[in-house]
Amino acid sequence: MFNAKPSLLVLSLVGLLLAVPTSAAVKDQIAARLEPVGKVCVMGEDCAKGMKVAGAAASAPKTPESVYNTFCQVCHAKGVNNAPTFADSKLWAPRIAKGKDVLYQSAINGFNNGAMPARGTCVDCSDDDIKATVDYLVSAAKK
Numbered sequence: 001m002f003n004a005k006p007s008l009l010v011l012s013l014v015g016l017l018l019a020v021p022t023s024a025a026v027k028d029q030i031a032a033r034l035e036p037v038g039k040v041c042v043m044g045e046d047c048a049k050g051m052k053v054a055g056a057a058a059s060a061p062k063t064p065e066s067v068y069n070t071f072c073q074v075c076h077a078k079g080v081n082n083a084p085t086f087a088d089s090k091l092w093a094p095r096i097a098k099g100k101d102v103l104y105q106s107a108i109n110g111f112n113n114g115a116m117p118a119r120g121t122c123v124d125c126s127d128d129d130i131k132a133t134v135d136y137l138v139s140a141a142k143k
């Protein structure tokens, strides 16, 4: 019995040490989970950091130039995977020769097993947005 006492004491001390940080960590986790719902953003605080601005981007009017700059230039500015480079008339000439309707279809549906991804990854671009952006690429290549 005498021997059991110190070990019990040690056990309860260990228990206390473990319990305190654990419950603090759990509280932090719960707070973190609740935060996005209940957080109030006070002016001057940097709380908007990391928030998605998808809503704002989606409602902003699209122009061929903004679509190009946001989505297409990633590949078409430097010719990633042999993407025809922006405004390079030599590279675009054989594409343009296929006719605009073919180019529209390539851009909307994707081309060459997704080397050119459908809608150039602009999932919320309408067909007309994509067509206008193709027109923009084609006219830049004709200059």
Ligand code: HEC
Residues within 6 Å of the ligand: 067, 068, 071, 072, 073, 074, 075, 076, 080, 081, 082, 083, 084, 095, 098, 102, 103, 104, 106, 107, 111, 112, 115, 116, 117, 119, 120, 121, 122, 130, 133, 134, 137
């Ligand atoms: C992930 C890289 C990538 C992105 C992003 C991308 N493209 Fe492309 N694109 C390519 C590649 C690679 C090709 C050449 C495919 C081939 O000929 O094999 C291509 C070809 C094209 C062609 C020619 C198709 C044809 O039939 O010859 C058009 C038009 C085009 N892209 C338009 C766009 C537009 C518009 C966007 C943005 C909305 C865009 N691309 C975004 C990689 C990309």
